[in-house]
Amino acid sequence: MIEKKSEALCFGGRQQVWTHKSEATATDMTFGLYLPPQAEEGPVPVLVFLSGLTCTHENVITKAGAQHYCAEHGIALLAPDTSPRGLDLPGEHDDYDFGSGAGFYLNATQEPWDAHYHMARYVRGELLDAAEMAAPGLDMDRVSITGHSMGGHGALTLALRHPDRFKSVSAFAPICAPSEVPWGEKAFSRYLGEDRKTWRRYDACALIEDGARVPEILVDQGLADNFLDEQLRPERLEEACRDTGITLTVRRQAGYDHSYYFISTFIGDHIRWAAERLKA
Numbered sequence: 001m002i003e004k005k006s007e008a009l010c011f012g013g014r015q016q017v018w019t020h021k022s023e024a025t026a027t028d029m030t031f032g033l034y035l036p037p038q039a040e041e042g043p044v045p046v047l048v049f050l051s052g053l054t055c056t057h058e059n060v061i062t063k064a065g066a067q068h069y070c071a072e073h074g075i076a077l078l079a080p081d082t083s084p085r086g087l088d089l090p091g092e093h094d095d096y097d098f099g100s101g102a103g104f105y106l107n108a109t110q111e112p113w114d115a116h117y118h119m120a121r122y123v124r125g126e127l128l129d130a131a132e133m134a135a136p137g138l139d140m141d142r143v144s145i146t147g148h149s150m151g152g153h154g155a156l157t158l159a160l161r162h163p164d165r166f167k168s169v170s171a172f173a174p175i176c177a178p179s180e181v182p183w184g185e186k187a188f189s190r191y192l193g194e195d196r197k198t199w200r201r202y203d204a205c206a207l208i209e210d211g212a213r214v215p216e217i218l219v220d221q222g223l224a225d226n227f228l229d230e231q232l233r234p235e236r237l238e239e240a241c242r243d244t245g246i247t248l249t250v251r252r253q254a255g256y257d258h259s260y261y262f263i264s265t266f267i268g269d270h271i272r273w274a275a276e277r278l279k280a
Ligand SMILES: N[C@@H](CCC(=O)N[C@@H](CS)C(=O)NCC(=O)O)C(=O)O
Pocket: 051, 052, 053, 054, 055, 059, 063, 096, 148, 149, 150, 258, 259, 260
């Protein structure tokens, strides 16, 4: 069952919000879906945007200014939530970087998180199925992925793990090596347990070191981002990609911070980059 919660006209297209029941999370899930004007005429490709810590489906659809570029290129934007909602697991709402708003796009194996926190499975499967149900005009053979911070980590790891599913991947200020930084160590040890070997499939650098490949990656990173050195570490991704055949472009943007002001400045480039690959 899927229910439309809202719809508004935006740059000639439709910005919608939908809610549906998810088996992966065993909760209701909400997502934003922007249908560009071209969706009235025929199937359009889809760009998934995964948001960062503390976000819901709403941040990117209200703050990134993406709809203008999606309308220009005839691309739908699919924006899921960042965690299951409506639960009250022990400690779930205590910290901004763990639990609600911080699902880390993985499949938890540790109690009590393993009953609900399956955001990797959700994004890869049910989210795409629900979007297709919401808008049968979407071309689900042409799907790309991008994201911000924790969502950049999600985009990189999902694309590396499912290179046939996603036609391209890019990221804004991604957590490049979560196993090696405080945000990732905290989340992974609680969701996945203390055995660090199990963390590797949710760490972009480890996945590449273990042989996962995508043809190319675009990253934008603000140099005035407070989280750059402690949490994000784009230089680790550059190291991991060296001599692998992956064409990595990291654009270091002087003066930009971690916020949606940074994202809205460069979102047009990421949508165009995805459009070129979705339409190739
Ligand atoms: N300590 C910060 C960290 C959270 C943060 O910066 N979140 C980023 C993603 S990692 C974000 O997109 N926040 C929501 C927004 O700016 O709209 C806070 O709680 O606001």
